[in-house]
Amino acid sequence: MLSKYGFRFTKSLGQNFLIDGNIVRKIVDVAEISEEDNVVEIGPGVGTLTEELALRAKKVVAVEIDEKLRELHKETLNIENVKVIYGDFLDLDLKKLTKEEFGDEDFKVVANLPYYVTTPIIEKLILAKVNLISITVMVQREVAKRLSAEPGSKDYGSLSVFINYYTDCKYKFQVPSSVFMPKPNVDSAVVNLKMINREEIDTEFLFKVVRASFNTRRKTILNSLSNSKLNYTKEEIKRALELSGIDERRRAETLKLEEFIILSVNFKSVG
Numbered sequence: 001m002l003s004k005y006g007f008r009f010t011k012s013l014g015q016n017f018l019i020d021g022n023i024v025r026k027i028v029d030v031a032e033i034s035e036e037d038n039v040v041e042i043g044p045g046v047g048t049l050t051e052e053l054a055l056r057a058k059k060v061v062a063v064e065i066d067e068k069l070r071e072l073h074k075e076t077l078n079i080e081n082v083k084v085i086y087g088d089f090l091d092l093d094l095k096k097l098t099k100e101e102f103g104d105e106d107f108k109v110v111a112n113l114p115y116y117v118t119t120p121i122i123e124k125l126i127l128a129k130v131n132l133i134s135i136t137v138m139v140q141r142e143v144a145k146r147l148s149a150e151p152g153s154k155d156y157g158s159l160s161v162f163i164n165y166y167t168d169c170k171y172k173f174q175v176p177s178s179v180f181m182p183k184p185n186v187d188s189a190v191v192n193l194k195m196i197n198r199e200e201i202d203t204e205f206l207f208k209v210v211r212a213s214f215n216t217r218r219k220t221i222l223n224s225l226s227n228s229k230l231n232y233t234k235e236e237i238k239r240a241l242e243l244s245g246i247d248e249r250r251r252a253e254t255l256k257l258e259e260f261i262i263l264s265v266n267f268k269s270v271g
């Protein structure tokens with residue numbers, strides 16, 4: 001199909017296409033797609049995953065940046081319940097698009113993400129305030145580990161805390177590089193993130209505290225926060241930690257999400 005349309009891969013767009021039907025089906029199984037589901041796919045490529053999604057879902061809206069795939073899609077994605085939109089997913093008004101395509105109905109995201117923009121895409125989805133139920137994505141294995149990391153592990157960082165705040169994230173399975181064309185240099189993995197509805201809190205400040213805490217991973221939480229851009233004195237930081245029941249000698253990588261939340265709330269009463 002690719003040679004028929006004279007398609008050339010663009011490495012900078014993260015174009016590593018899936019060529020293994022079993023993996024494609026496994027991804028859609030993990031996403032738990034049924035005929036009631038609306039789906040958004042980011043980067044359909046040739047359309048391998050899109051076709052499987054179309055078989056199982058009510059409607060699939062796929063967003064592809066590469067206009068060169070337009071002609072090829074007329075053959076591969078000429079499917080009744082599939083709509084392809086051309087453009088950069090990061091520039092797209094997701095609220096407007098999903099309202100137009102799905103009305104007030106919920107939707108799920110399923111994608112084999114372009115690796116150069118994995119985190120911005122996931123952040124956009126999570127913060128978009130849309131009717132999103134879950135995100136099932138293939139990402140670099142290292143990123144999958146960071147997204148789903150638990151406190152105390154070496155992969156646990158501010159990204160893990162962010163993900164853990166907004167979603168229930170599960171590492172599902174590893175995927176060898178041999179199932180892609182062209183073959184990437186790294187292994188991949190599939191993660192499933194189910195959106196969580198939380199009470200409104202000052203998340204901007206919460207994640208400021210989280211980032212400041214991980215500023216210097218190897219240092220104690222007290223030193224890390226004292227040397228960060230957070231505008232608090234060492235005494236105030238000590239007091240906030242004490243009020244939160246957090247030993248100042250601990251390291252950020254041992255703190256659970258709930259502890260970061262309590263800490264950020266207590267900062268407001270010491271400043």
Ligand code: SAM
Pocket residue numbers: 013014015016017018019042043044045046047048049050063064065066087088089090111112113114115117
């Ligand atoms: N879904 C296909 C598959 O599994 O074989 C292709 C996956 S490939 C890893 C990533 C796809 O995302 C490519 O088709 C690429 O052109 C597209 N892409 C890259 N950056 C994008 C962006 N910012 N917005 C939308 N699509 C993008």
